Amino acid sequence: MKLETRQFGPLEVEPASILTFPSGLLGFEELTRFVLLEDAEIAPLEWLQSVDNPQIVFTVIDPTVVFGNYQPDLKEDDWEALGIPESTSLKVRVLVTVPKDPAEMTANLLGPLVISTEHGKGRQLVLTDSEYPVRQRLLPEPAAV
Amino acid sequence: MLVLNRKPNQSIMIGEDIEVVILEVKGDNVKIGLKAPRNVPVFRQELLAELKAENQRAASQASPEAAAQLLKQAFPKPQA
Numbered sequence: 321m322k323l324e325t326r327q328f329g330p331l332e333v334e335p336a337s338i339l340t341f342p343s344g345l346l347g348f349e350e351l352t353r354f355v356l357l358e359d360a361e362i363a364p365l366e367w368l369q370s371v372d373n374p375q376i377v378f379t380v381i382d383p384t385v386v387f388g389n390y391q392p393d394l395k396e397d398d399w400e401a402l403g404i405p406e407s408t409s410l411k412v413r414v415l416v417t418v419p420k421d422p423a424e425m426t427a428n429l430l431g432p433l434v435i436s437t438e439h440g441k442g443r444q445l446v447l448t449d450s451e452y453p454v455r456q457r458l459l460p461e462p463a464a465v
Numbered sequence: 466m467l468v469l470n471r472k473p474n475q476s477i478m479i480g481e482d483i484e485v486v487i488l489e490v491k492g493d494n495v496k497i498g499l500k501a502p503r504n505v506p507v508f509r510q511e512l513l514a515e516l517k518a519e520n521q522r523a524a525s526q527a528s529p530e531a532a533a534q535l536l537k538q539a540f541p542k543p544q545a
Contacts, residue, residue, distance in 0.1 A: 416532070
């Protein structure tokens with residue numbers, strides 16, 4: 321299928337590559353279909369392009385690139401919402417927000433995304449029992465001058 | 466909105482298996498206990514609002530190419 325995207329212009333999307341987020345993303349509950357796109361231009365970041373609204377694209381990162389031991393736990397209701405067996409291996413991505421000064425970019429570790437490419441499913445978790453922040457810097461604070 | 470008056474140690478049932486217990490009232494703080502099945506997510510409202518706002522912020526950001534460059538420098542891929 322062809323999308324007319326803001327970021328990439330016309331974009332051909334393989335139906336098999338579409339990931340369904342049954343609950344959407346928080347604040348974007350109506351957006352339930354996404355594609356995860358690798359792009360050498362922005363590696364190690366990746367694009368999470370909405371299929372339902374081609375104007376909307378997020379940037380995500382594999383948290384292990386920056387936060388080695390970050391491993392979110394899924395609760396029973398997360399698996400239920402995903403509708404996949406609990407043994408399924410999942411890819412983890414966190415949303416990255418880039419403000420005007422890119423050195424100040426942050427990752428949302430409290431609300432990570434888990435994705436099963438095998439089942440074409442995804443979900444944004446809310447790690448209520450954790451101390452993870454909504455805005456975690458990716459780069460160290462600049463040293464004081 | 467349904468409004469109910471409760472005293473400490475009294476509770477409210479929501480359906481058959483969700484119980485909200487008022488544990489303690491101290492000044493402008495109310496300590497609340499929640500008994501709910503494990504598959505019912507319970508959040509502080511501000512937390513959910515914060516995550517929604519952060520997603521909104523993430524969706525309306527500048528182009529990430531410069532950010533990617535900084536990440537490449539800070540976290541170079543291990544050489545094979």
